[in-house]
Amino acid sequence: MNINKKVTLQLVGLDGNAFVLMGAFQRQARRERWTKEEIDSVMDECTSGDYNHLLVTLMNHTESPVIDTDDEDYKQNTRRGRSSDYQ
Numbered sequence: 679m680n681i682n683k684k685v686t687l688q689l690v691g692l693d694g695n696a697f698v699l700m701g702a703f704q705r706q707a708r709r710e711r712w713t714k715e716e717i718d719s720v721m722d723e724c725t726s727g728d729y730n731h732l733l734v735t736l737m738n739h740t741e742s743p744v745i746d747t748d749d750e751d752y753k754q755n756t757r758r759g760r761s762s763d764y765q
Contacts, residue, residue, distance in 0.1 A: 679719040685710050687740040696732055700724055703736055 685706040692702055700721060707717045720739050724732045 679715060681716050681719050681739065683712065683716065684739055684741045685712070686743050688742050689736060689740055690742075696724075696729060699732070699736055703740065706740075 685703065687702060687706045689699065689702075692699060703720065704717055707720070720735065724735045727735075
C-alpha cells in the first residue's frame with residue numbers, strides 16, 4: 679500500500695532509538711485518525727531496511743509542526759535559550 683499522507687510530528691529531539699521513533703509515529707498517526715492498515719504499511723516499510731531506511735521512511739511520512747514565532751511564550755523562552763521547548 680502506497681501511503682501519501684503525513685503526520686505532524688517533530689522527529690528532531692526525540693530519542694533516536696528505532697522503537698521510540700516508530701512508537702511516536704504510531705501514536706501520532708492514531709491521533710490523526712490513520713487507519714490500522716495505513717500505519718501498518720508505514721511500519722512494514724520502516725522495518726524493511728536498515729536504520730537509515732527507517733529514518734527516511736519516517737521523514738517521508740512526517741512534517742514538523744508550525745511554530746508561531748509571534749507567540750509571547752515562544753519569544754520569552756527563546757530569549758532564555760529554551761527554544762528547544764518548541765521543537
